[in-house]
Amino acid sequence: MDALYIVLIVIAMLILFLLTGIRIVRPTHQGLIERFGKYQRTTNAGFNYIIPVVDRMVYVNITEQMVDVARQTVITKDKLNAEVDALVYYQIVDAKASAYNVDNHRIQLTSLARTTLRAVIGKMTLTEANENRNEINAQVEGILGKETKSYGVNVLRVEIQSIDPPHDVQMAMNEVVKAEQKKIAATDIANALEIESDGKRRALIKEAEGFREAQILKAQGEASAIVTVAEAEAEAIKKVSESSRTYFKEGAVEYKRLETTEASLKNNSKIVIDGNSSLVNVIGDLSGLRSMEREEKTIIAEKPVIAMETKSVVKKK
Numbered sequence: 001m002d003a004l005y006i007v008l009i010v011i012a013m014l015i016l017f018l019l020t021g022i023r024i025v026r027p028t029h030q031g032l033i034e035r036f037g038k039y040q041r042t043t044n045a046g047f048n049y050i051i052p053v054v055d056r057m058v059y060v061n062i063t064e065q066m067v068d069v070a071r072q073t074v075i076t077k078d079k080l081n082a083e084v085d086a087l088v089y090y091q092i093v094d095a096k097a098s099a100y101n102v103d104n105h106r107i108q109l110t111s112l113a114r115t116t117l118r119a120v121i122g123k124m125t126l127t128e129a130n131e132n133r134n135e136i137n138a139q140v141e142g143i144l145g146k147e148t149k150s151y152g153v154n155v156l157r158v159e160i161q162s163i164d165p166p167h168d169v170q171m172a173m174n175e176v177v178k179a180e181q182k183k184i185a186a187t188d189i190a191n192a193l194e195i196e197s198d199g200k201r202r203a204l205i206k207e208a209e210g211f212r213e214a215q216i217l218k219a220q221g222e223a224s225a226i227v228t229v230a231e232a233e234a235e236a237i238k239k240v241s242e243s244s245r246t247y248f249k250e251g252a253v254e255y256k257r258l259e260t261t262e263a264s265l266k267n268n269s270k271i272v273i274d275g276n277s278s279l280v281n282v283i284g285d286l287s288g289l290r291s292m293e294r295e296e297k298t299i300i301a302e303k304p305v306i307a308m309e310t311k312s313v314v315k316k317k
Contacts, residue, residue, distance in 0.1 A: 018052070021052045021055070022047070023043075023047075023048040023049065024046070024048070025043055025044065025045045025046060025057075025059070027045040028061060028062065030042055030044060030060050031048060031060070032059075033048075033055055034058065035055050035056075039096065058099060061092065062093075064089060064090070064156060066087055066088070067087070067089075067109055069087065069088060069113045070085075070110075072084055072118070074117065074118050075122060076124060076126045077124055080126045080166065082129065082163050083165075084121060084160065085162045086117060086140070086159060086160045088109060088110075088113050088144065088155065088158050089156040090109060090148070090154060090156055091156060092152055092154075093152055094152025095152065098151055101151055101152065105148075108151065109148060109151070109153065116140050116143045117140060120136055133163070137157070137160060140158045141155055141157060
C-alpha cells in the first residue's frame with residue numbers, strides 16, 4: 001500500500017515536471033531556446049515545449065519599438081551650441097542576432113544615434129539645421145540602418161523633436177524675426193496705400209472722362225438742336241418767301257419790314273426817338289410805311305407837273 005502511494009506520488013511529480021516545460025509564445029514575440037546555455041532554435045507564436053531544467057526560452061519583442069535619444073549639446077558649423085532631441089523607431093527582424101550579436105541593442109542604438117546626430121548636424125549651420133530637418137532625419141536613418149544590420153535591427157525612421165539654440169541666440173533670432181515681420185507689414189501697408197491711391201486716381205480719371213464725354217454729348221446735342229432749328233427756320237423762311245412771291249408779289253418787301261417791326265416790338269427792344277418826332281412816325285419808319293407814304297406823295301405830286309408839261313407841248317404845236 002505504501003509502495004503504491006509512493007508510485008503515485010512519483011508519477012504526479014513527473015507529470016508536474018513535464019508540464020513545466022510548456023511555453024506559450026505571444027504573436028508579438030519570438031522565443032530563443034537554449035540548451036545548457038547553447039542556442040538551439042527560434043520559436044514562433046503559439047504552443048512550444050522545452051525540456052525542463054535542460055532547456056531555457058528567451059523572449060524577444062519583434063514589434064515596432066521607440067528609443068528616446070536624450071537631449072544633447074551639438075556644436076553647429078557656425079560655432080553655436082544647439083540642444084538636440086530626437087526619437088528613433090526600430091523593429092527587430094532577427095531575434096537571434098539581436099540577442100547574441102550585441103550586448104544590449106537598445107543602449108547600442110541610442111549611443112549610435114547620439115554620435116550620428118552630432119556628426120550630421122555639426123556639418124550645418126543652425127539655420128540650415130532648422131530648415132533641413134527632413135534631410136537630417138534621412139541621413140541619420142540611413143547611417144543607423146547600415147550600422148545596425150548586424151544587430152538584427154531595422155531602423156524604421158528618425159524624428160528630430162527640437163533643435164534649440166542658446167537663450168541669447170534665441171532672443172536675437174526672435175528680434176530678427178520681429179524686424180522681418182515689421183518690414184513685411186510695412187511693405188504690405190505701403191502696397192495697400194499705393195493700390196488705394198492708384199484706385200482713387202483711376203476713379204478721378206474715369207470721372208473726368210465721364211464728365212468730358214457728357215459735355216461732348218451735350219455740346220453735340222445742342223449743336224444738333226441748333227442745326228435742326230436753323231434748318232427749320234430756313235425752311236420756314238423759304239416757305240414764307242415762296243408764298244410772298246406767289247401771293248404778295250407787290251408787297252413782299254413791305255411784309256418783311258412789318259415782320260421785322262413785329263419781332264422788334266415782341267422782344268421788348270428799346271427805341272430812342274427825338275423829341276420832335278412822333279412814336280407813330282418812328283414805328284412807321286421801322287416798318288417802312290412812312291417811306292411808302294412819302295413815295296406815294298412824291299408820285300402824286302409829280303403827276304401834275306407831267307400833265308403841265310404835256311399841255312405846254314400841245315400849245316406850242
